[in-house]
Amino acid sequence: MTEARTSRTWFLTGASRGLGAHWAEAILACGDRLAAAARDTTALAPLSERYGDRFLPLRLDVRDATGVREAVRNAEATLGGIDVLVNNAGHMLVGAVEEADEEQARAQMDVNYFGALWATRAVLPGMRERRAGRILQVSSYGGLVAMPALGIYQASKWALEAMSESLAAEVAAYGIHVTLIEPLMFSTGLATESPQVKQDPAYDHARGALYAGAEAAGFTPGDTAATSDALLALVDTPEPPMRVLFGTGGLEPLRTEYAARLAGLEQWDHISRLAQGKPTTS
Incomplete structure (x- = not known):
C-alpha cells in the first residue's frame, strides 16, 4: 500500500509570469498550499477561483524588507508553516557595466x-523551529x-550564489536544505520585460x-512548462x-570555463608566491 503524500506549504515570489506562473499552477495542481507573491496579482485571480483556501495571493515588492516579513507572517498564519521557499522574483538588466546608471544598478541588486x-x-525562524525546510534560490x-x-x-x-552557499552550511544542522x-x-x-540601459555604440x-x-x-530554448516537473522532483x-x-x-562550457580558471591561477602562481613573501623564522 502506497503511503499517502503529505501536503506542503510553499511561498513563491515572482509568481505571476514566466517560470513562476508555471510553477504556481503545478504546486497547486499536486495538492499543496501556496502563498504566491507578485507586484501585480491580477494574473493570479484564476488560481484563487480554482483552488480556494489552498491559495493565498500576495501583492508584494520584494525590495521592501518590511513588506516581505509581513507577507511571510500572513502566509504562515493563513496556510501554516512554510515548508518550501522559492525565491524566483527577478529581472535582467542587459547592458555594459558603464551603460547602467546608478538607479538601475541598485535596483538590480535590490530585486535579485x-x-x-x-x-x-523571514522564513528561517519557522524552519529552524520545525527543523525542516527547503529554500530554492x-x-x-x-x-x-x-x-x-x-x-x-x-x-x-x-552575490546570491555566495550567500546561499554560506547559508546552506549554516542551516544544515536544522534540517534545512538550500x-x-x-x-x-x-x-x-x-x-x-526588464528595465534596459541607454545603449552606447x-x-x-x-x-x-x-x-x-x-x-x-x-543553447536552445527549453520547455518552460517542463521546469515544473523538475521543480517538484527536486x-x-x-x-x-x-x-x-x-x-x-x-x-x-562550464568544464571549459572552470578548467581555464584553474589553469590561469596555476600559470600565475609565481605572483601568488611573490605576494606570500618569505617564511618568517622565530
Whole structure:
C-alpha cells in the first residue's frame, strides 16, 4: 500500500509570469498550499477561483524588507508553516557595466539579491523551529559564469550564489536544505520585460559578443512548462543538490570555463608566491 503524500506549504515570489506562473499552477495542481507573491496579482485571480483556501495571493515588492516579513507572517498564519521557499522574483538588466546608471544598478541588486535575502531571512525562524525546510534560490547560468553586456545582472546572481552557499552550511544542522537553480535558456520574456540601459555604440561589440557566445554554445530554448516537473522532483528529493542546472547544454562550457580558471591561477602562481613573501623564522 502506497503511503499517502503529505501536503506542503510553499511561498513563491515572482509568481505571476514566466517560470513562476508555471510553477504556481503545478504546486497547486499536486495538492499543496501556496502563498504566491507578485507586484501585480491580477494574473493570479484564476488560481484563487480554482483552488480556494489552498491559495493565498500576495501583492508584494520584494525590495521592501518590511513588506516581505509581513507577507511571510500572513502566509504562515493563513496556510501554516512554510515548508518550501522559492525565491524566483527577478529581472535582467542587459547592458555594459558603464551603460547602467546608478538607479538601475541598485535596483538590480535590490530585486535579485536583497529580495531573496529578505525572504530567506523571514522564513528561517519557522524552519529552524520545525527543523525542516527547503529554500530554492532561482539563480542563473550567469551565476556560474560572466559574459559581456550582463555584468550588473550577473553580479546580482553571483552575490546570491555566495550567500546561499554560506547559508546552506549554516542551516544544515536544522534540517534545512538550500538549492541554487541555474536556468539556462527559456522563453519567459525576462529580457524584454526588464528595465534596459541607454545603449552606447561604444559597447556594440560587447552585445555582439554576448549573442555570438550564446549561439556558439548551441543553447536552445527549453520547455518552460517542463521546469515544473523538475521543480517538484527536486523538492521530493531527500538529499537535494547545492546546485542544479535547469536545461541542457551548459555542462561542457562550464568544464571549459572552470578548467581555464584553474589553469590561469596555476600559470600565475609565481605572483601568488611573490605576494606570500618569505617564511618568517622565530
